Amino acid sequence: MYQIGEHIMYKNIGICVVEEIGKPGFSADKDKEYYTLRPLDATGNARIYVPVDSDIFMRNIITKKEACIYLKELESMEAAPFYVSKPAQLKAHYDGLMARHDIAGHLKLFKELYQKEKKTKESGKKFGEMEFNYKKQVEHLLVDEFSYALNETPELSKERLYRAMA
DSSP: OOOTTOEEEETTTEEEEEEEEEOOTTOSOTTOOEEEEEETTOOTTOOEEEETTOOSOEEEOOOHHHHHHHHHHHHHOOOOOOOOSOHHHHHHHHHHHHHTOSHHHHHHHHHHHHHHHHHHHHTTOOOOHHHHHHHHHHHHHHHHHHHHHHTSOHHHHHHHHHHHHO
16 A cells, blocks of 8 residues: 555556545545545646555556666667557557556667667658657656656656667
Protein backbone atom coordinates (compact mmCIF):
# COMPACT_ATOMS: atom_id res chain seq x y z
CA MET A 1 0.00 0.00 0.00
CA TYR A 2 1.29 3.42 -0.90
CA GLN A 3 1.38 6.28 1.58
CA ILE A 4 0.15 9.87 1.39
CA GLY A 5 2.86 12.08 -0.08
CA GLU A 6 4.57 9.21 -1.89
CA HIS A 7 5.47 9.60 -5.57
CA ILE A 8 4.64 6.68 -7.86
CA MET A 9 4.44 5.79 -11.55
CA TYR A 10 0.85 5.37 -12.66
CA LYS A 11 0.16 3.44 -15.88
CA ASN A 12 1.35 5.45 -18.86
CA ILE A 13 0.42 8.77 -17.26
CA GLY A 14 3.71 9.30 -15.45
CA ILE A 15 4.65 10.36 -11.95
CA CYS A 16 1.80 11.03 -9.56
CA VAL A 17 1.75 12.01 -5.93
CA VAL A 18 -0.60 10.15 -3.57
CA GLU A 19 -2.65 13.00 -2.10
CA GLU A 20 -5.23 11.04 -0.15
CA ILE A 21 -6.30 7.53 0.74
CA GLY A 22 -9.91 7.12 1.70
CA LYS A 23 -13.53 6.87 0.72
CA PRO A 24 -14.48 9.57 -1.77
CA GLY A 25 -18.01 10.92 -1.76
CA PHE A 26 -18.69 9.99 -5.38
CA SER A 27 -18.34 6.22 -4.91
CA ALA A 28 -21.47 4.07 -4.74
CA ASP A 29 -19.51 1.56 -2.65
CA LYS A 30 -19.04 3.46 0.62
CA ASP A 31 -16.64 0.81 1.98
CA LYS A 32 -14.17 1.00 -0.90
CA GLU A 33 -10.98 3.02 -0.35
CA TYR A 34 -9.32 4.95 -3.15
CA TYR A 35 -5.97 6.56 -3.80
CA THR A 36 -6.34 10.14 -4.92
CA LEU A 37 -3.45 10.72 -7.31
CA ARG A 38 -2.31 14.05 -8.71
CA PRO A 39 -0.14 13.79 -11.82
CA LEU A 40 2.93 15.99 -11.33
CA ASP A 41 2.61 17.53 -14.77
CA ALA A 42 -1.14 18.11 -14.53
CA THR A 43 -2.61 21.54 -14.77
CA GLY A 44 -5.49 22.69 -12.61
CA ASN A 45 -7.35 20.25 -10.44
CA ALA A 46 -6.68 17.05 -12.40
CA ARG A 47 -6.96 14.02 -10.12
CA ILE A 48 -7.08 10.28 -10.65
CA TYR A 49 -9.04 8.02 -8.32
CA VAL A 50 -7.84 4.42 -8.11
CA PRO A 51 -9.29 1.75 -5.84
CA VAL A 52 -6.68 0.67 -3.30
CA ASP A 53 -7.41 -2.98 -4.05
CA SER A 54 -7.28 -2.48 -7.82
CA ASP A 55 -4.94 -4.32 -10.16
CA ILE A 56 -4.44 -1.15 -12.21
CA PHE A 57 -0.74 -0.68 -12.79
CA MET A 58 1.16 1.44 -10.28
CA ARG A 59 4.78 1.06 -9.19
CA ASN A 60 7.53 2.76 -7.27
CA ILE A 61 9.78 5.16 -9.14
CA ILE A 62 13.24 3.85 -9.94
CA THR A 63 16.10 4.88 -7.67
CA LYS A 64 19.08 7.00 -8.67
CA LYS A 65 21.26 3.88 -8.77
CA GLU A 66 18.77 2.06 -11.00
CA ALA A 67 18.55 5.09 -13.31
CA CYS A 68 22.32 5.04 -13.80
CA ILE A 69 22.26 1.30 -14.52
CA TYR A 70 19.45 1.70 -17.08
CA LEU A 71 21.30 4.53 -18.83
CA LYS A 72 24.37 2.31 -19.11
CA GLU A 73 22.26 -0.57 -20.45
CA LEU A 74 20.65 1.75 -23.01
CA GLU A 75 24.07 2.37 -24.57
CA SER A 76 24.49 -1.30 -25.52
CA MET A 77 20.84 -2.29 -25.87
CA GLU A 78 19.93 -4.11 -29.07
CA ALA A 79 16.77 -2.61 -30.50
CA ALA A 80 16.15 -2.66 -34.23
CA PRO A 81 13.31 -0.66 -35.76
CA PHE A 82 10.15 -2.72 -36.12
CA TYR A 83 8.72 -2.79 -39.63
CA VAL A 84 5.47 -4.40 -40.77
CA SER A 85 3.08 -3.64 -43.60
CA LYS A 86 -0.07 -3.50 -41.50
CA PRO A 87 -0.56 -0.55 -39.13
CA ALA A 88 -2.55 -2.75 -36.72
CA GLN A 89 0.48 -5.01 -36.23
CA LEU A 90 2.72 -2.01 -35.66
CA LYS A 91 0.29 -0.58 -33.11
CA ALA A 92 0.06 -3.95 -31.34
CA HIS A 93 3.86 -4.12 -31.11
CA TYR A 94 4.13 -0.60 -29.67
CA ASP A 95 1.18 -1.16 -27.32
CA GLY A 96 2.81 -4.37 -26.10
CA LEU A 97 5.99 -2.55 -25.10
CA MET A 98 4.00 0.28 -23.48
CA ALA A 99 1.74 -2.14 -21.61
CA ARG A 100 4.69 -3.66 -19.76
CA HIS A 101 4.91 -0.38 -17.83
CA ASP A 102 8.56 -1.03 -17.06
CA ILE A 103 11.69 0.91 -17.82
CA ALA A 104 13.25 -1.85 -19.93
CA GLY A 105 10.25 -2.01 -22.25
CA HIS A 106 10.05 1.75 -22.50
CA LEU A 107 13.76 2.06 -23.25
CA LYS A 108 13.51 -0.62 -25.95
CA LEU A 109 10.58 1.16 -27.59
CA PHE A 110 12.31 4.52 -27.32
CA LYS A 111 15.48 3.19 -28.94
CA GLU A 112 13.51 1.39 -31.69
CA LEU A 113 11.63 4.58 -32.52
CA TYR A 114 14.75 6.73 -32.33
CA GLN A 115 16.50 4.46 -34.83
CA LYS A 116 13.44 4.28 -37.07
CA GLU A 117 13.10 8.05 -37.10
CA LYS A 118 16.78 8.46 -37.92
CA LYS A 119 16.64 5.97 -40.81
CA THR A 120 13.41 7.46 -42.13
CA LYS A 121 14.80 10.99 -42.16
CA GLU A 122 18.09 9.84 -43.72
CA SER A 123 16.13 8.33 -46.60
CA GLY A 124 14.32 11.64 -47.11
CA LYS A 125 10.95 10.36 -45.91
CA LYS A 126 8.62 11.65 -43.23
CA PHE A 127 8.47 9.92 -39.86
CA GLY A 128 5.01 8.39 -39.36
CA GLU A 129 2.45 10.07 -37.15
CA MET A 130 1.80 6.91 -35.14
CA GLU A 131 5.51 6.45 -34.47
CA PHE A 132 5.87 10.12 -33.61
CA ASN A 133 3.05 9.89 -31.04
CA TYR A 134 4.46 6.75 -29.40
CA LYS A 135 7.94 8.26 -29.29
CA LYS A 136 6.57 11.42 -27.70
CA GLN A 137 4.64 9.44 -25.07
CA VAL A 138 7.48 7.08 -24.14
CA GLU A 139 9.98 9.94 -24.11
CA HIS A 140 7.74 11.83 -21.67
CA LEU A 141 7.52 8.82 -19.34
CA LEU A 142 11.27 8.20 -19.41
CA VAL A 143 12.25 11.84 -18.97
CA ASP A 144 9.70 12.22 -16.17
CA GLU A 145 11.04 9.25 -14.23
CA PHE A 146 14.75 9.79 -14.90
CA SER A 147 14.61 13.46 -13.97
CA TYR A 148 12.84 12.57 -10.72
CA ALA A 149 15.21 9.69 -9.90
CA LEU A 150 18.34 11.68 -10.74
CA ASN A 151 17.00 14.89 -9.17
CA GLU A 152 17.71 16.93 -12.28
CA THR A 153 15.80 18.98 -14.83
CA PRO A 154 13.77 17.20 -17.50
CA GLU A 155 15.97 18.85 -20.14
CA LEU A 156 19.11 17.30 -18.66
CA SER A 157 17.49 13.87 -18.41
CA LYS A 158 16.35 14.11 -22.02
CA GLU A 159 19.94 14.95 -23.07
CA ARG A 160 21.23 11.95 -21.09
CA LEU A 161 18.78 9.60 -22.81
CA TYR A 162 19.73 10.79 -26.29
CA ARG A 163 23.47 10.69 -25.50
CA ALA A 164 23.09 7.09 -24.29
CA MET A 165 21.57 6.12 -27.64
CA ALA A 166 24.13 7.90 -29.83
